[in-house]
Amino acid sequence: MDKKKISQELENFQETSVLNEYVNYSITIILLRPENSGNVGSIARIMKNFDFSNLVIINPIEKEKNIFSYETQGYAMHGKDILLNAKILNPLPQTSHVEFVEKSLKSFDLVIGTTAKGKKYNNINRISIFPRELDLPISHKKKYNVAILFGKESRGLTNKELDYCDILLRIPTGNEYPTLNLSHACGIILYELFKKIHTIKHGRGQSPVLLADKKERILLYKIIKKLIKKLKIRNYKKGNVLKAFKNVLERAFITKKELSLILGLFSKTYNLIKDLDLFDES
């Protein structure tokens, strides 16, 4: 392949894409009563990293002007568009927060809550599963609306807010300090969801295929074998030297790029010594 073609291929390569089973998923990140605009900005950024785009903020404690401030945009970085397109929903004065949450969640087919509590609690409201235990259903609806709910920084989702969650997720942590920062908890949940709903193609090296083919690896082993044959190595050891190379390279799952560089070294070395009259000990 010529250089131009390679660079074009690399340019057009899309490493990740949504799995067919989940193309009808519409996932919305919902923050309930967030207190800190920095966290909102950080969440917009990590959403962009993991290809999520719908952000809804319900009844924020933080001031609206702070949520959209230049400083918060700085936290969002390239996720600035997500931040600026975030919907802020505020209840009318006569509506309670909980009633408003219920109303705002009506259009969702699945509401996933998050909690840091539940490790030592004998509380039926806090019985949760780990992100890796979550198997998302394949839905035949045209649009399957999923909400991921995060409570406010200082106390998480309240028991009343939890009433509107269908499933509760908890991130496994050490025993001592289970409460993650809001945006970090969000990042880890989105990372796990990203892995669940996306397929990842390997795309490094000269073509969108990461690993060296069996054929290429065999080619390399042939050269190494020829080199070993030429060198002053005891016969009974020759097989083991080759095996050591095979072991290491196979265990490392060598890429095309790495293989071609290593193959080059062995080919050049072999060509240099192949016609030399070396002492053969055997």
Next chain:
Amino acid sequence: MDKKKISQELENFQETSVLNEYVNYSITIILLRPENSGNVGSIARIMKNFDFSNLVIINPIEKEKNIFSYETQGYAMHGKDILLNAKILNPLPQTSHVEFVEKSLKSFDLVIGTTAKGKKYNNINRISIFPRELDLPISHKKKYNVAILFGKESRGLTNKELDYCDILLRIPTGNEYPTLNLSHACGIILYELFKKIHTIKHGRGQSPVLLADKKERILLYKIIKKLIKKLKIRNYKKGNVLKAFKNVLERAFITKKELSLILGLFSKTYNLIKDLDLFDES
């Protein structure tokens, strides 16, 4: 079990512990030239969340007084002790940054680097693996020293710094924006490492066992069966009603706590109606 015993059991219960294979691992998080104290504080917090405690900062761009400031301690929250015990290493004036990095990393058996680049790059230095592809070796050394390296916020690890990494990790992301915030990248890597080196016991509900036993589930199904038998349900449907309950409860992996509550409901209902003289349609 009486209430006091239960609460004591919950109090003493340790949900997670290091796997035997990895008790000799000593893992150090190393930040090279960090620019922003907020990130350092956030990293101390997420380290505490995932039971890591050694933080080393090499040649920081951020001022030392800012790294240990009250504001940074605020980011660290309960990880404040990790922040305040962090080692800051600065090179002597005649030593270059790269020489100093090399020297500082000498005592480590394994140096794991991190990168956001490498997705479209034809660069041998950036050939990386995903965290989930990393299988940590079981070492027989008394102490197996592992370093996890993070580069500075604005550009990550440089090619020269990468020279000292044995293995390179990259977090899978969407195609558009692969660069995570430093502390979020650190959080996700530590989360994955935490999962790899720890065993997680289920500990919710009344005893350190999450799921209801087969025996308990069978007890519940027996009561439901008796209830169905008593009700005005067509004979050919009775089996299916029971099967529907079994399907749903088994698929949900019901906990002891949930089972005991549901069992209570069915038992009470059955006791109320068992002696009633109901019309039997069959």
